[in-house]
Amino acid sequence: MKFGRNLPRNQVPEWASAYINYKALKKLIKAAAESEKQDGALDLAGFFYTLDRNLEDVDHFYNKKFQDFSRRLKLLEDRYGSSSHSVHLLDPDEREDLMAALLELRGQLRKLQWYGEVNRRGFIKITKKLDKRIPAAKAQKRYLELKVDPSAFATNAQLFASLNKINESIALMSEVPTATEHDDVASVSSLSIKRTTSRPTLDISSEQLAKVEAIIRQDDAKGIEEWVNETSTSATESSEPARQQLLKTLLQRAITSRSKECTAYLLREIVFLDDHDDINQRNCIHRLIISIGRKQANRDHDPTIAQVPGVDNEPYNFITPAAEPATQFKRPVVQDDQRSRILTRDDASVAFLEFLLDNLQPVQRPGLLARDSAGRTPLHFAAEYGIRVMCEIIIEHLKAWKLFNVSNGIDGPQWQDNEGWAPLHLSVMGGHPLTTKALLDAEESVALDIPRTSIRQSSLKSSVALALATKANFVEIVRLLINAGVDINYQDDQGDTALHVAARFGHSECARLLLEGSDIQKANTELCENTYSWTPLFIACVDGHLPVVDLLIEHGADLERVDSSGWNAKEHAALRGHVNIAQRLDSIMSGAEVDPDSSLGASPPKVSPSLNERTSNGLGSQAPTIKISEPIKTFGHRYLTDTSMILVSLGTMDTRKSIRAVNLDRIPITNAHNTQLDTALSLVVSAKGAEGEAEVIDLPVQDNIATEPIVFHAKDISTVKLLFDLVPTYAGSRERVVGRGVALLSSIKPNIGTKRMPLQGDVTVPIVAANDLEVIGSVTFNFLVITPFKHPNMVVTENQTYWKSMASTMVIGHRGLGKNLAAGRRSLQLGENTIQSFIAAANLGASYVEFDVQLTKDHVPVIYHDFLVSETGIDAPVHTLTLEQFLHVNDMRTPRHSRPASPVPVENPKISSLKNSDPRLPRMRSMSVGGSDRDDTVDMAERMKHTRDFKKKGFKGNSRGNHIQAPFATLEEMFIKLPTNVGFNIEMKYPMLSESEEEEMDTYAVELNSFVDTVLSKVYEMGKGRNIIFSSFNPDICLLLSFKQPSIPVLFLTDAGTSPVGDIRATSLQEAIRFASRWNLLGVVSAAEPLVAAPRLVRVVKESGLVCVSYGVLNNDAAKVKLQVKQGIDAVIVDNVLAIRRGLTGEDGKRDSQSNGSGGNSNGNRKSITGSLGKSLMGSTESLEIPVPVSVEKTTESEEIRIQVKKEERDEGKVNGGK
Template sequence: MKFGRSLPRNQVPEWAAFYINYKGLKKLVKAASQRAQDGAAVDPAELFFALDRNLEDVDSFYNKKFAEACRRLNILHNRYGRVPDVVATLDQDEVEEVMAALLELRTQLRNLQWFGEINRRGFVKITKKLDKKVPSISSQHRYISTKVDPKPFAKDGSISRLLTEINRWLSVLGDADNVDDSTSDRSTRSLGRASAKAMLLLPQAQLDVLDQAVRNDDVTALKSGVDEANLGHEGQGQGLLLNLLQRSISARSRDCMAYLLACVGDLDEPDDINGRNCIHRFVIHIGRTKSAAPPNGDSAKPYPQFIHGHIQPAVSSTVPVKTINTSEEEHLGEDDEAVRTLLYLLGQLRTEQRRALNSRDSLGRLPLHYAAQFGFVVVCQIIMGKMQEWNQFDVKDGIDAPEWQDNDGYAPLHLSVIGGHPLTTRALLQGENWQGSSEAKVELRKSVPKSGAVLALATKSDYEPIVEMLVKAGVDINWTDKTGESVLHIAARHGHVGCARIILNGSDSQKAKLETTENSYSWTPLHVAAVDGSVAVAQLLIEAGADVSRPDASGWTAKEHAALRGHMDIARLLAVHTNEEDAASRVEARLQASTPPETSSIDERRSAGVNQNGGPRPAEPVKSFGHRYLTNESLVLVSLGTMDIRKTTDAVNLERVPLTEAHNTQLDTALSVVLSANGAQGEPTIIDLPVHEGISTEPVVFTTRDATKVKLLFDIVPTYSGSEKNKIGRAVALLSSIKPTLGTQRVNLQGDVCVPIMSSNLEVMGTVNFNFLVITPFHHANMEVTSRQTYWKKLSSTMVIGHRGLGKNLTSNKSLQLGENTLPSFIAAANLGAQYVEFDVQLTKDHVPVIYHDFLVSETGIDAPVHTLTLEQFLHINSDKRREATQLGGSGRDAPRERSPRPRSNSLAPQRSLSMGYAGSGHEEMEERMRHTRDFKEKGYKANSRGNFIQAPFATLEDLFRKLPEEIGFNIELKYPMLHESEEHEMDTYAVELNSFCDTVLAKVYDLAGQRHIIFSSFNPDVCLCLSFKQPSIPILFLTDAGCSSVGDIRASSLQEAVRFASRWNLLGIVSAAEPLINSPRLVRVVKELGLVCVSYGVLNNDPTLVQRQVKEGIDAVIVDSVLAIRKGLTSTDSSVEQSTGASAEATKA
């Protein structure tokens, strides 16, 4: 990949502005090259001036960040010395605290190292390009060696040395932390912090005396020890006294605490790596020891990367389900020893020491922040009480005002809400009103930045009690974030009905605005509910009076968004409340009044898509017919993640790293996966982790002559290193054995594959989940690239296609129907005006294409899939008795079964059950046989069965080609089960191997097609892909339920996904269930504007009025059961249009 294209991917996002401006420099090189080509003299001064400024900027930023890291590491050295072994005796709290600081520092240094490497590479590349484009300058070697390489960022090994040192510290700390004493509120190793450097001032004997005095709360011994050691109030002595104070707090030695507080000056500790004092640490200590296992993972930890003694790799896109904390009071009460110790400590502080309660650590947090984060009501109340008493509690602008916010913009109130602590949140809000509540404060809160953010946080986590509390407290319910989204938008996106109801109810002082629009597409909360499928929230918004006809910036209504994305329950709901004429006029007015946005709102899968994934993917051009197809190579399509929308499997799962292994891991940094293949052609593809939502529908393509020799490689690499060589781990999949076949030409329908990722030390570090499809080439003598199959796009009128011939068999029909998918039915449909007939093709056990719709052949008396029966067995089930009799030597006229008249139902004539002359016995026997099959139990009948329909024998694909006139077009639907269909029908999850299935049908079609017009279609996306890549001339349509029924495959889940799929893979178009196109007819345009043919099917198409609604928008074809009625409806409409056109022309002439 070219450097300019890969640079944005390899940048640390928050440092992006400080990298080499490669694009700008490249522009200057191009300009110099153009001047040289024009014969003009090239003055390199401007270019070298720009290069020098870039070099200065990179060098300055690098040096600043490096100095910052060195300063923090020096604090560690000043406190503990340079030998990490001494920290093994520290208590659990301090070990975790130091480890958190070191891990953060290591991440910064790694990023800085990669920052230097990538920028040096950028200077090398741009000077190389300059030498290539303008050879007369020839400056690369001189510039790099004299200006770039001497800079620290280019070739300095200091960072590597610092990283080695940090890893050494982490190794020792990890071993120390392995002794888990976190269940005790007092450490067994040491009673508190022990600054190694300070301790070195005293002999070990004196240290032991002091330590024992603190343990026993022996103030006399402590005093004599301090006097004997001559510890003053300055320098190292002060540091040692603060450490002894920390030990006294941990040991609950109150007399010692009082004595030491009298000895020390202020409580600030400049040598603390996190900038905390003893109050910060004691609150964190209480939190760590008194908290139950936190329900929300990291919410109760001051170190987000630690979860139960592990480092969590930052690759998972799955957000853990958060639960509200219902047991805050149970964890800690006023009588708890730790709480009493805190009260005593604060009560003993001298005036000059009290500012420690209002001091901030390196994260900008007060002790109150940590008390709120852990959800300890009593601790928050104690701290707030003391702050109020000492005039440190300024809440005139609210307790979430900027002066209360930490470096990340979080006030204690925010942290309490994030942790799901309702009682703590209430305590903080009550503390805010300690001087009495006022209306002015409620108004002020609305103008405070991030005031409404706390309500947004509670809504996103679905904490209903907290949301209600905040609304009552006057938090602005109409607050919007920087993208213009309100709290109602968030409730709608996540489907949080309870929160939405509370917000809509509002309070006496404020009511929710229903028509607030976000900035990207002018979506209201109702639009968002429609896009994300939140039907209950949509219902609430409609009841509250939301404008259902309001168009967004692109002119699309909420109903159209819902129908497009397969949320038909919402689309139906909105249709009931929509005035179509009013909606159409408002859409037209919106489109005329404004310039359409660069990207259509129709493109997004979900409402947050544009913000999360850095913008929508550009639409790919639709290729024409005669596209490239496979001739002698196979295609391998590899998709990360799962296609099954019922699963929540991550594409890449990395296991948590124990803290004991922290020094050996790089998993705590930004990571990418590099997908490549051995034994196949194709560029390696780099995908950043966590992968974006639509990754499973964007496969990586490889070609190979022998798919059995292909090895797929999944390499985990650091994102910002800019190099694929720095591999952290690798997973390998051998295509020959990863998914074995089941017998001869049979394959498992379970598509998802999981392989382990091995690290360099051969440990399993995680898994990769993916699926793949191998498409082999197909050859046939009659196959050629022709243009005759493009005729459809030249037709001006809507085509009528007979569904399964003359229509799907339904017992509700008033007249007797011909059996579906039979020769008489197809002939009748053609005679009534159908240009095409649609039918279903499956393969028998001996690989003969037959015409049958259902996956299970119930006529056998068991639930037997078609592919388990031979052709002979299949045809015998519902055979042509006349033909059989003829083949046995008799004439059809003499066949005894057909000769006997059928008695009336009320006839008193004797009925002999074994009589061959009784025609009725056949269908009754068949019904009795089918009574216990799945399909018969579900529907109560079977299509093309005698007694219910005019039965005709089963047919093969060859029968249709030979017996139907060539002018009748074929829409051949290939029935191949998807996993969810096999599970739904309770079938075994295996089928005929996909390539074999497609090749067999293609061979028969090319053998017999002649000049007949043919279209392939299938509900199975993989079948469509196979057909597209195996031949260049017969067009393919992708069938989709479009959200009208539940499916498993994401590609089949909605009209939007169907359009994406058909566009990406160069299919002719889509065949959609008619309901979304009738609900929102303009969606026909969405399909057609992408260059796709649009066809619809379904029982709704039997109503001429509903068909006419689609025809008005330009639908290309309709698949119908009532061929004659629809044909007449379309013909009469066409003629009336012609008459009106003629009349207007006459009037014009007159």
Template sequence: MFCMEHAVLLSANTHSGFSFTLDRQLEDVDTFYNRKYAELSRRLRLLYEKYGMASKLHDGMDKDEMEDLMATLLELRGQYRKLQWYGEVNRRGFIKITKKLDKKVPSSSAQSQYLATKVDPKPFATNNLLTQDMRAVNDWLSSLGPAKLQDDASSVQSGSSGSLRRSASKSSLRLPPANLDALDSAVREDDTVKLLEVLKTSIPATGSESQRKTLLLDLLQRAISFRSEKSIAVILQRVPTLEHDVDMNKRNCLHRLVIAIGRARALDMSARSEGVAGELETGTYINAAQPPVRAPGALKIVERDPDSDFGKDDRAEKLLVFILGHLTSEQRSAIIAKDAYNRLPLHYSAQYGLVEVSRQLMRYMQDWKLFDISDGIDSAWWQDIEGYAPLHLAVIGGHYRTTKALLFVDDEHHNLGARLTHVDVEKNGASLALATKANFVKIVSLLVIEAGVDVNYQDLQGETALHVAARYGHKECMRILLDSTVPTRVDVELVETTYGWTPLFVACVDNQLDVAKLLVQHGAVVSKKDYSGWTPQEHAALRGHLVVADFLRAFTPAPSLNPSPEIAAQSSSFSEMSLEGIRSEGVPREAPNDVTLASKPVKTFGHRYLMGESMVLVSLGSMDNRKNLEAVLLENIALNDAHATQLDTALSLVVSAHGAMGEPTIIDVPVQENISTSPIAFTTKDPSKVKLLFDLVPTYAGRTDKVIGRAVALLSSIKPTIGAKRMNLQGDLSVPLVAGATLDIIGSVNFNFLIITPFVHPNLSVSEDRTYWKASATRIIGHRGLGKNMAPGADKKRSLQLGENTLDSFVTAASLGASYVEFDVQMTKDHIPVIYHDFLVSETGADVPVHSLTLEQFLALSEGGPRAKRQTKLDDGEENTTPKSRVQRSYSLDATVEDDRPDMRERMKHTRDFKKKGFKANLRGEFIQSRFTTLEEMFRRLPQDISFNIEMKYPMLFESLDEDMDTYAIELNSFVDTVLKMVYDLSGKRNLIFSSFHPDICLLLSFKQPNFPILFLTDAGTGSAPVGDIRASSLQEAIRFASRWNLLGIVSAALPFVLCPRLIQVVKNSGLVCVSYGMDNNDPFNSRLQAQEGIDAVIVDNVARVRKGLTEHEQVASLLAAGAVDGADAGGTAS
């Protein structure tokens, strides 16, 4: 009984405490909502007070005023939307919380009572008032859309033909229309006598001081528009301050005048330059998928030299000086007044590149003792709501003269043109970084050489301007920074705080060779290690920047065999993620979670594969890293349509599928980099019935059913067919995004997809207890059998080679100690797997793709005649005689040969392969030629103890284009299924590994069967030109791809491992088997070097020589290890 009472009491106390906490949370939400709503409704009320109802805006308005009003309304609507979503999300939160409480205490009925009595009465739960305000804002935008402008030029330049009746604030005195017209006429004519008379007789004594001030400020703005200087002077004498309490942006007449001068300057330029005019037209559009701009955007204009270029805005500048000269002591604070965006008039003059205006503003600020730079010219006081000081805005706009005017004090009462002291400018590192990023060489020189900005200034992340120049490859800026000696000499070894990277690290990560050379010339330490223990050279090699890595080779100690135990221990201790998963901006890459798997010495047998269902992998964007193709492209929204759009806010894309299983995936727009390498997976029984949906929704709406626009792709018809079991290699697709409300096309979605169908075979099972790969000594794999064929005479010591990819070559390689023999499998027109390396068969005397020949035609090419042999190889083709320049892997490395019939050689000379290399592999007379063979013959004729490494040779789009081939091939699933059927029929107990350079082939092999491991091949950036698939572009991407899809490992070109042997541990620490290929492996020293670091296998051309070298190394290592053990024992005994 006591226990039950105690439990009830404890439950009551717990429930009471929970309710108390929930009530406090409700109060916090309600307080925040009400405070924000009050701020927004006040701004909307100011608009009503100034303009009245939206339907009254038919008289037109000048361009400046319309732009300001439009920008304010758009920003206001954006803030209302965010508050609306805040209310909706929190109400749903309270619903879910109380629902869980009902489950815990079923008898409480807490949800219905709590929602009805406490949540629903709150304003945030219904958003009723907010919805009305948003409807009013949209009415305003709708009225402004078709509104006619009074004139195209700025009102400061031409004067406005509008009326004071329209421009006067509604909160000002209610004067008869006749009096307003009289005031307007007096100002227009600059008749001060008439103006004073009308003011004296028109303003009633009953009006409040605030109303009279508002009328005078409206009148002052009118006088400024007409450049009526006498009227301006008279009005300034009668208005106490220039603070406009009812202005929607909290701007005074100085703000508006400077902005008008800037806009006039831009319009003047647009009249002279069509290019600039084109840029200015973008001001009539709203950027999609972005919140409204908080402050007026900076137009791309070129500042003029006020000393030599006299433009239309000279009169407006003189008007500004006139106004400043007539301000009373009470009005002078207007020059440092901040508007709603925390900006001074000086901000706008700097933004628009108004040199003389900036000079005059600073001059008067100094004269009035209002120019306080004691904390720096870009201190917090000078910064706007976005954190920009006037100096920053001048630099961002590329305004050299304005920047110079801001840096150099032009005070006629002090030192004319005196440079700011170091104390004033030492914090301007942000300005230097901005100028460097934009590559404004002249401004960088000004900041560094003339102004003496500290080049060693580090921001909050520890980055200097050198880091920025290194990231973007701005050589000239880098030279200026490196040559700096004022006030201190540049320090090239300063590190940023995230990873401990110097500028040299950044240059290596971002493949900036020229910048890296400059840094090394100025003493950058090449062997320096970051916080994780990696060097710049290793970062470059990992990311495929092998030209940079090779350049640094001359400045780093050469890798050696038998390193000290300390170095060996250090090499194996570093985390792979510390090197692989980061980029130069200091932000972790979106890498798969399993990229940091612990090292596994053994890969277990069996992995996930498809059974009865197909898989659809959808990738946004393009896999081709040579294309600059956004995943989601949105049209800019015309201002006329601003009232009816929701695109001017943060947006997300929801990818889902009808007719398939799989959770919808939400991706924020704009889509971040490398999204294409993270596909979205769906499963289905029938891929032809799948419909992909791409829904555009508000990011912060808290739900995905508020669809703004949708794109649809029918998988059955979006890709045109080109015959039975054929497919187009062009995979990039684009579908239009259609607006839900108007059915207008608002953009497009670019994507590609891969369908993987299940493979069925009676021998398909995972019943065996075995492993894919057992840890052992480094294995040797014979490249294309005994080795690829070299150019005739390339090695004087070498005897006549066996033809590559021949039965004799495979048998000989196995007898000489090769653990596996590697060969390339392609498919003929009649779907028979054959062994051939090159995509094009040159033996015909023409360049014919393998898939265009039948088996009979293919085999006939090697019967009699030249017997020119195809070239098979696992590597990506180091076909040239020089190891640095490597041609594409689709080219054979072998030589053409004299034939029994003289016309064969002549025919071969006209083929693409012969012209590039000057020879053809497996050609009689230069190689021991054998006939072409098939995969079936390989299984039937080679002994079971010869293990196979089958490279699935399938062209990627960029390879077919490089080879001038037609961009179609055998359908992927058909190609893989045909090979797998033969493998399962004939493999028996033979050890077998699949490999491919084609990422999609690897995916199909992995998802279709669980019995044979897959290796992903990559040239790791050794090619002379960038590859067309980002997944094949570097060792880093290969690791990411293989880890994500649970492949056995990777086969990489050997050069990264030869340059940076520790990268082998990066691969192995990712849980992957590491294999290398390439001509570098033919040097026994390089193979031993990799073996020392634990590489699992090397693919070589000279099996006997490399086998001998590795065996000798293992024997020496064993003796050294034995000696070390004996020494340790002896030492222990002695002690």
């Protein structure tokens, strides 16, 4: 790996400017080398001068940071000591604060350690590069020994000593049992009084300490007064500061013990409440409120959190992995509606707070507004914990003491902490409507000179809080803030308003409140964010929130507005698979539709940036964009020849699952001294036994990682091991492994038999810690193995190439002459996916015929659409039936013999024998003809009535009585019986997991490589000279087809959001474009719905370098097909070939007009296939006979057969009419 390329990744972000300037030094080496080459003189003075300055800067920065961290560590030692005895003296709140400080300091020292190591490696690399480019320099060894190695950052010796000291302190603290709310007093020794300050203190004996502890517990005010006087008089080094500190410590003990009389006495003796020795600069009021809030939060903490056996499962007893330690733990906060009970003034803890404030001396009262190290007052903590009664008590006392200044609002600058948050904001973000209302009411009670709404409008942080409340869907709080006059239309740095946020997360009730607003303001629906000029309507469409879209429509949002790239909201919705939203908008806009070309101008952008984002959350991010491919290749694509490909994707492809790619367990505080997980981490994915560069992914893993696989190649898959290494992000070395997960490809998935595989693709392996081999988490991934395919007929020549362009839109017959529909049509249909149907479609001008190929149990490719063969009477998947069984199902539906048959054509002996095609046997009559055959029809319907398909649709395609039933076909028959000028669009029918579960099939199928290899073998064996396209709804099948052969184009089929699917790659047209572009497929075959709702999306597909094809019921409407044709669609797959061809060529339904039969096929004008194809099928030279009541008209100019199947009246089961 290149050091320079990885340096930005390995830099601590906030220190990035202090690292070695590797790029500049490389340029100097390059310049010196070129100068030596030209002039013959070696001048390295400039390089070494810059190198020395870099070394000085790095060393200075390292030393300065280390001194700062060492000083902080010494302060902690002086304040709290470093022995186990001193640690046991701490009360629970102090212990928590100290633990947080130690962890944060350890995190900073770790980052400094990595800073030194990365820079040392940088100096090694740059001097090595110098010696390599200019051998005469010979500088590396000398420079490292004399200048780099003596520097502190190169060894980290002192830093390691500090880290060890911190880990020892953390280990000591981990041994202290956690105190509960019932033993706060008993668990803390009286010796805590002695640990009062880092400054010189009073010399107090153990007997005296025990005595005062007992006095405080008994709440003996007179006794504490006598003890204080006695101690102060007898102390040899008595001083007023030491006495005051002792009194403050005694006061804290009295407050903890809830000793009112002692507290009142001590308050009279203490001058100021400020406690500068407290680690967070908090006074006794801060600590009391935090203690009350903590107990309330513990009582109400979330019961859904997984419990760790043997560990107190309170949130602050755990460290968050893969994140840098914060200065303070995030204290647990419980929302109002999750509380088991609400504190009142009758509670003892609240009554004690009121007593404490009532007894404050006038000089101590400003302590109620005192700020800690984070700039927070006691009111901040009361509001953050959402304890309304404490907020009310604090505000009452502030008002009584004339300290409640709300002239700039309760959220004004004078109430804000160091980060700009006021108590009101903390209450809002914590989800506390009662507390929020109390704070707003308190402000209302004070008369102001200017309107409150004007004050609120100027408070930017309140508007930010409104957006946060909207994001969290705190409906009642949003209502309170709107009524309080918070600026609804405030835009943050990205241009987002609260309405944008509601639209993004689909919070329709919050959106309704914002849109209705108040008497003085309402949400503006037309404000745009800064990245793509998206209004809230765009956001709701992009993220698929129909209820919010309806609200915006109701409140007059501009539906025809375009973003900065020229696309409207409807097009964004259609592209991302939100077809219901696109159709909703289309139904409203249809009366005043924008001209498709008007908003783009003459030359629209090829792929607009706004179309790249999966969701609105990715605004401005470095998310992968839709790849703009090169023009469709002339001589095929790259394919595997002798090695297998392994595609490894982190996370799950299944959108129905909520599984994180990397899941790390919470780290108990008891293990804090022994972990390196509390820092920024990265996952390194590599493979042993395979070729391919390791991939480094920073945690947390991004949502779109599953569609960005890591590629490896191997000759022997059975020896490959996938390694998932956790390493510190800023360490700059993959060798510093914190934990590892391993997967053996040969055994990671269960073996379910020869040439079978499970459809469940997700695999989860544990991650084991490097230091103690404990399981610390897991990684979830899926992988695909593509083996090479070989066939003697597989070559790349100029005659076997992809299409480069289409002269006109091609018409492709769907399942032959069309998908079979329910009975009740005006005419009977030929059975779908049958030879007769394909012949008819080709005669009616279809450029290609589309059919579905599946494999039987004995691996014979057959033509069948549904996954389940209902004709068996049970839901039997195709791959569970042998060819003999599959064709026998068809034989059971075959009618009686009628008249002598014509000779049969030559075909595969196996198939011939299975079909019982003996020329001596009488020829079968169609199942659509005859009288007594009604009983057979009833029998078949009775047989299928309990199957899934029959229950769902009430019929089965290619079934007698509903359609013109014909025999099942194999792929081999297709090649034999259709002439080579008929193109094949072979849809590879392979179930995805969601489809298998929907059909209630077993979640296994034919092994992917076997499936594809079997079909490819047949195609290359028999497909010479024929135009062939592969297509599939299964993305993995498309990948295999693409990488196994170089000459046959592959199209990716997608529902584009019209039906729910599990695989993220199949969820929308956008994902289909990403997938097809990334893997260089020929194009996309999309459901017609998004393209009809937003025809310009055809351009998005084509301008991404892909062929665009559509399919679906909407393509049976010539007007909707014309919409797509106008935008340049390459092909349409239709059921009614004749009607669509007439519509596209302007025939307008006239039966006798001319037809050229070309359909855009590259073979030129289509010849009649009446003779040759009829002969091939029927074994005679007579015209093609459709054995049902039909009228056949022959047009001599084009020799094209037109077929109209008339539905005759039925009488008592007999079909009347002639041939």
